[in-house]
Amino acid sequence: MDLSATGDPFVTQADPQVHVGLDLQQGTVVLRQGGTDYAPHHALVEFASPEGRPWTAQEARFSAQGPDGEPVSLTVDLLNDACDGPRAGVPGVIWKVVALAATSAGDVGITYEPPTS
Known part of the structure; x- marks a missing residue:
């Protein structure tokens, strides 16, 4: 590979979002609306x-197919109206998806080490 690189990367959170x-295995989550x-999926x-x-x-968006085969997007607001805590009545399986996403983001249990040359 003909590539060179220099620098010391630093990331800032200008937008704190x-x-x-997550790709879900088909059939492991069912949403009813x-x-x-x-x-x-x-x-x-x-x-x-x-x-x-x-x-x-804050929010979970799910992509699925409707009964007619057309793509459907379902959005679940996770914060209450005051935006100071979780919204009541959100099904437990959605919180499980959120926990999987948090894990995937590195909050729990994910470590990475660059390859050694």
């Missing part, structure tokens, strides 16, 4: 840390 995408069941969870406060999950 992180979006974590308006009497129709949807089996999402992808979830996108949005985390935020406004004004240096602890990270919290």
